[in-house]
Amino acid sequence: MNHRIDRRSLLRLAGVGALGLAAPSFLTACGTGGSSGDVSNAGKNLAPWPSYVPFSGPAPDAPGDVTGVQPLYLKYPEKLVQSVNNPVGDGSDVTVLVVSYGAPPKPVGENQYWQAINKALGVNLKVIVVPDPEYGQKMATLMASGEDLPDLIMFSNLALPHAAEFVQSRTADLSEFVGGDAVKEFPNLANIPTYAWKGMGRIGGKIHGIPLERPMPANSLFVNRSAMDAAGIPKDWTTEQYLDGMKELTGDNKWGVGWFKTLFGGLGGITYHAGSLGAPNTWSADGGKFSHTIATPEFEQAMEVMRKLVETGTHYPDSLTISSTDMQSHFYNGTVASMNDGFGSVNLSNLSKINGRFALDLGRPYGPKATPWQGAGVFGYVTFKKAESARIKLLLRVVDYLSAPFGTTEYELANYGVEGKHFTKDANGIKTTDLYSQENNSLLPTKYIGTAPAVLYLPGHGDVAKAVHEWQKASLPKSVRNPAVGLRSSTEASKGAQLGQIIGDGITAITFGRKPPSAWKDVVAQWRQAGGDQVAEELAKEHAANQ
Template sequence: MPEISRRTLLRSIGVASAAVAAPTLLTSCSTSGSGGSASNRGADLAPWPTYIPKTGPAPDLKGDPKTGVQDAYLTYPDKLTKGTSGVPGDGSTLKVMTVTFGVTPKPEAQNKYWQAMEKALGVKIDFTTVPAADFQSKLATVMAGNDLPDVLNLAGSANIAREGEFIVKTMANLSDFLSGDAIKDYPNLANIPTESWKGVGRFHGGIYGIPIHRPRPVTALWINGTSFEKQGYRLGDSDYSRDDFTEIVSSLTRGKRYGTGASKDNPFGWWAHAQAHGVPNTWSHSNGKFTSYFESDRFEEMLSYLNSLWKKKLYFPESTSISGVDLTTRFYNGTVQSYMGGFSAYLTTLKMVHGFDAMPMTPYAPKGITPANWASKGYFGYTVINKKMSTSKIKMVLRVLDHLASPFGTEEYQRMHYGVEGVHFTYNKDGDPMPTKLGGTENITNLPFYYLCDAPQVLYVPGAQSGIRSLHAWEKQVCPGMVNDASAGLRSATYSTRWATLARGIDDSITAIVTGRQPLSSWGAAAKKFKSGGGGKIAEEYAEEYAANSAK
């Protein structure tokens, strides 16, 4: 299943339950040494971990770390190296918990992939995988109780009520182990780019979370490249207009096929269209003040355009009710010719799509507007360690996570991502690791070790050379001008408790306007309601945090 962003995950797992845990957590966290606060105001700020990049196999298409273009591999490395030395574990059992987008894995006793990972790590893994649909409620229960896992990944939980306070109260401050040059004891963790650490941010000045790296692009307007190219689109076109896009999706809408589609998780794929209309990335900072993208004067124009697509019946008719997972299935089978999805969905999309070329589209440009391609915060969730552990135990867990972060081209990376040769995969004639029948069920999707820790991503999908070339070309075009979210790594108590409700209200307004149930003129009132309902307070708290982080 394709990955989705932290914001999309929240919408898919029931935002209303985010506030349920708030009273209990507020009480339980108030006795921490920092007064329960995760804010960095007035705290001593731990230096970021020293970034020490590791040299891997030479890429077929070279990236650019300065702009965020990834190294791309058209073939799998002939020779693998060792990413670590020795076995990291001490033979004990670790209780771990992550979200999953797969199916329930077979028990450890029957699961050769699970067994191989335990043997390599030197620990028994008591693995709790929580389906995305249940993650919110499960995590609220865990946070409110005393039976916490040893290792917890908060993948996608950006809006968990009192999340920061919970982390400070119950999880280990890893600054002494990872801050500055201390991280040199864990070379693969030191290979995680600084921007990913900054994206997670500090908690009351300390480093608590280890980021699961993600590339610079956060979303993409995924298209059926074969169909779009037949209508005149070419990857790399820099003067592609909004009218051109409208004409193509109109031409591709016929019978039971639709030029574009969306899901209830992100109404009408508005993130992609907001970027095309030059709407800034989530939060902007200027002259000491923060401004939400809902306050952009281009937002209303974007809504007007989406309304025109809906009225022309160019959207898949179930776009207001279908889940994100089911929407991607419609894209894979050709029912929907374009949709907004997470960029990292390429890891699944290029495996699943065989009847056409799937690729991200260069944003179209309305007349007189330069698109604002949004950058990610550099991570998909982060991993924390229970503070009840001894120092020696924390170091052992960090060695385990360092092992899991072994980079592409190592034996450790191959084992975690593809399993055991001859059992879970075999090499095809081109040397790519391809899954066996057993590998179709015993794999990293159903037992997501990579949500505990993973290497920085590269562009590689077995047997998908054409798709990888398109992705690399797209990144070269859009990455240099990407716009950051100024709130990356900043803490806001109001965001933690109010954003879920605010976002749901905004989505409801967007849906009502695009479908014509409310007039376009109602958007101004919706944006004002967002600001008065908590958005303005979030902006103030971000400004205070920004100043605190900039002062030292």
């Protein structure tokens, strides 16, 4: 993925975005302020979540589990199965609007990947690819225009004002097609775990989209394991060992810690430290009452750890101004020994940037009562243009095909292209060709139309895959979910930026010594008065309705 510093990326990487204040949760996160239509779930008849029917695919080298540990594959399956046995399309055009984080795709007439996808689906995909920096404006224009909609619209995790009202009024209610056992007509959609559907959420009690699943871990601490092993820093560490280790790794124009620039001046590392020290994941919902993590002593302890990193000079000195792309480069070339990033950055593209300089690993939480923070379980969702039932089912078959799981012929085509053209196979499994770099499911983002539940498979990098699997087993069983995921607060939608600014500015001021730690109580009070308490009340009401 391209990591340009744009609004979406900043919200994802910033401490405040991870705290759920500047980036509300997908379908149900947008408020009702000033727009018609009651999108609340409170007092509504709730469509049942789709039944979960897991795919019984190839046996992994190490299994996943219900805590979110992913199945590990060290080699590519020798025998693939076919998950779609009936025709998908009818030869018609299917228009799709998706976001893109790379260059535009080659035209369909010159694009063998696109041609192969069209042939397999039995439709003519007409894909509107919107570059990430333009996505917010494009969606706002589309929602305000009243113009005819594409058949499929992908909503990313960018907080779009009044998106829920738009989705409810202009897109298809899919409840009768995928709610409960109805989803079994589309086996690959039934293979999407329940946490992804809940992460997407309902609108007015109905299901209006298909989630794009993502693994359970949230932003994670990427570490240079080779440097840490050389310095004698253990994998399982205490708070003191972590702080001492970062000092040990600093010197000779190298630093232990790399932080990203953020939109509101906060620091993305706060989520790792807060989870290490036992702070709730953004919100707690004890007894149905919502309380924010910023008001906990554990969160204050996390800021104190970050303040110590600044005091000892172990953080990269330009952390507040450097772009994410430059900081990633510093990590990949060994200038910084650790860096917070989204879990999805464990991928072949970034491993190629490391180019064997060091062993990549993820840092385990260091506190004795750690509560590592889980992600929402979704990257976004796909909505459907209103149509007759037969057309809706055709579109569902398209998304179902592209959501086929690892170990199927459909997954291989969707993710790697055509064997002999886009990839070959060797002892390590898949080996992509030069053509793949020009034609793939990132440049033509079919992975944002439908996607399989992710597995750990990194061909040629089995050591990294095993290390990540071990990290998941050590971290995820004690991880906690944000109870606000999939819920909505109109105050959060309208005032999220303001609330995030308050928190972000406060974190920065205290971390960098501009204000004493005692000033945090004033930050919390300001946040409450600016709308934080109202957000808590609204989330509690929605939470009760979704039980």
